[in-house]
Amino acid sequence: MGWDQDALRAQFCHALSEMYKSEVPLYGDLVDLVWHADAKAVQASQELGGPSVINPDDVLPSRNRVERHGAIRLGTAHELATIRRMFAIMGMHPVGYYDLTTAGFPMHATAFRPKDRSSLAKHPFRVFTTVLRMELLTERTRQLAQAALNQRQIFTDRLMALIDLAEQQNHRLTPQQSAEFIAEGLETFRWHSKATVTMPEYQLLKAEHPLIADIVSFPSCHINHLTPRTIDIDLVQKLMLDHGMPAKERIEGPPKRQCPILLRQTSFKALEETVYFRDAQGAYVKGSHTARFGEVEQRGYALTRKGRQIYDRVLDRVNREWAEVPPQQSGSGVTYEGLLEKHFVQLPDDLGLLQAQNLAYFCYRLTGEAEKSLQSGRVVGLESMGLAQLLENKIVECEPIIYEDFLPLSAGGIFNSNLGNKATQLIMEADADLDGFQRMLGMSIIDEFHLYEKMQNDSLENCRRQLGLQQMLSV
Ligand code: OOG
Numbered sequence: 001m002g003w004d005q006d007a008l009r010a011q012f013c014h015a016l017s018e019m020y021k022s023e024v025p026l027y028g029d030l031v032d033l034v035w036h037a038d039a040k041a042v043q044a045s046q047e048l049g050g051p052s053v054i055n056p057d058d059v060l061p062s063r064n065r066v067e068r069h070g071a072i073r074l075g076t077a078h079e080l081a082t083i084r085r086m087f088a089i090m091g092m093h094p095v096g097y098y099d100l101t102t103a104g105f106p107m108h109a110t111a112f113r114p115k116d117r118s119s120l121a122k123h124p125f126r127v128f129t130t131v132l133r134m135e136l137l138t139e140r141t142r143q144l145a146q147a148a149l150n151q152r153q154i155f156t157d158r159l160m161a162l163i164d165l166a167e168q169q170n171h172r173l174t175p176q177q178s179a180e181f182i183a184e185g186l187e188t189f190r191w192h193s194k195a196t197v198t199m200p201e202y203q204l205l206k207a208e209h210p211l212i213a214d215i216v217s218f219p220s221c222h223i224n225h226l227t228p229r230t231i232d233i234d235l236v237q238k239l240m241l242d243h244g245m246p247a248k249e250r251i252e253g254p255p256k257r258q259c260p261i262l263l264r265q266t267s268f269k270a271l272e273e274t275v276y277f278r279d280a281q282g283a284y285v286k287g288s289h290t291a292r293f294g295e296v297e298q299r300g301y302a303l304t305r306k307g308r309q310i311y312d313r314v315l316d317r318v319n320r321e322w323a324e325v326p327p328q329q330s331g332s333g334v335t336y337e338g339l340l341e342k343h344f345v346q347l348p349d350d351l352g353l354l355q356a357q358n359l360a361y362f363c364y365r366l367t368g369e370a371e372k373s374l375q376s377g378r379v380v381g382l383e384s385m386g387l388a389q390l391l392e393n394k395i396v397e398c399e400p401i402i403y404e405d406f407l408p409l410s411a412g413g414i415f416n417s418n419l420g421n422k423a424t425q426l427i428m429e430a431d432a433d434l435d436g437f438q439r440m441l442g443m444s445i446i447d448e449f450h451l452y453e454k455m456q457n458d459s460l461e462n463c464r465r466q467l468g469l470q471q472m473l474s475v
């Protein structure tokens with residue numbers, strides 16, 4: 001078979017998932033549970049009948065069944081730049097900048113993912129990639145972190161050679177090289193229980209922030225979670241609790257809605273695992289580390305900048321009100337979910353309104369009717385119609401575009417639930433540092449809104465051409 005970047009990405013994701021299942025068996029249980037929940041959700045909707053019946057072929061195309069995201073945490077510019085080169089070979093590019101100081105972490109992030117529609121449709125594997133911000137650490141921790149990070153090499157020599165080779169070959173690998181690339185690439189993400197620092201050093205790092213210790217203390221950048229996608233996250237949350245999994249307290253992101261938006265996430269909490277530290281005599285002493293977990297996500301529609309502003313504002317309001325609910329009043333009937341429901345009415349829960357008010361992104365296409373009419377002759381009066389009328393007259397139809405990215409506050413919630421809710425607040429009056437991130441990365445980050453807008457505009461341009469219209473169509 002010839003070169004197929006999408007297939008390489010799919011194979012890598014599958015291999016990583018298998019490796020993580022063997023490392024963290026509870027993740028395998030979670031994947032099974034998601035399959036079970038999705039099957040149940042489809043069945044329940046079919047029994048219910050009516051317009052909301054889920055057609056498994058629509059909702060669970062091959063993409064949903066294989067869909068995963070993962071997360072890694074890096075320490076240095078060299079690590080970030082090399083990961084960028086490695087992911088590029090699999091058609092994954094840095095999209096979006098996430099400032100995590102807003103959630104209280106001395107870190108920032110991007111997501112490596114496919115960027116065009118056809119690659120996303122084939123396999124949307126994405127990796128949330130966090131980098132430590134050295135300048136935000138205290139002097140002592142920074143020195144320790146730098147020393148530990150400078151002596152580790154998270155990429156095998158063979159992987160480095162394969163990356164060089166691929167870059168010389170126009171980002172292509174032979175089948176033999178692809179197989180090697182997967183095997184060598186997995187090593188970067190593999191778990192190692194032998195720390196590169198001593199126990200006192202680990203404790204020092206951890207006291208400043210548990211995530212600093214996680215990033216700095218080990219010889220690889222172990223994958224810290226993988227996340228299958230579900231069509232019913234509320235059911236998954238319930239099943240996790242029923243099965244006695246250590247589920248986090250609540251689902252992150254927007255509430256359950258008719259029109260799902262952005263991203264809802266939940267996870268089982270990180271497990272405490274045995275690790276070994278070398279002592280002054282070179283002998284290993286037993287300790288423990290808590291970092292690795294399993295997560296589930298339900299994806300909804302991508303919001304425009306305008307829609308996203310409303311989302312951010314509403315969520316901020318909810319969080320502020322929630323922070324004001326005194327703990328002793330937890331029996332007062334005020335729940336976080338209740339606040340979400342109450343305030344999210346500000347964001348229309350109706351496909352037509354989301355479209356008409358330009359709050360979400362859509363792909364447009366001609367209706368079957370319109371295509372037939374066009375084939376049998378000209379459709380008159382088109383020139384005077386704008387997009388709204390074309391939609392109203394059922395000449396054009398639209399479908400919401402799925403959100404392919406992440407949410408910084410939700411990420412913070414996921415991080416936090418894995419820190420035993422100790423939420424160590426460190427420096428954090430710090431500003432975002434997109435420039436600094438891009439310097440470490442060695443290239444610019446792609447703006448996610450730009451990608452959605454382009455998909456929408458391309459689809460509108462297609463409609464325009466098919467209809468033979470002069471003027472451009474816009475929302
Ligand atoms: C990344 C947390 C962010 C998500 O789904 O929002 C994330 C991490 O824990 O390293 O994966």
Ligand code: NI
Nearest residue numbers: 070071227295
């Ligand atoms: Ni995640």
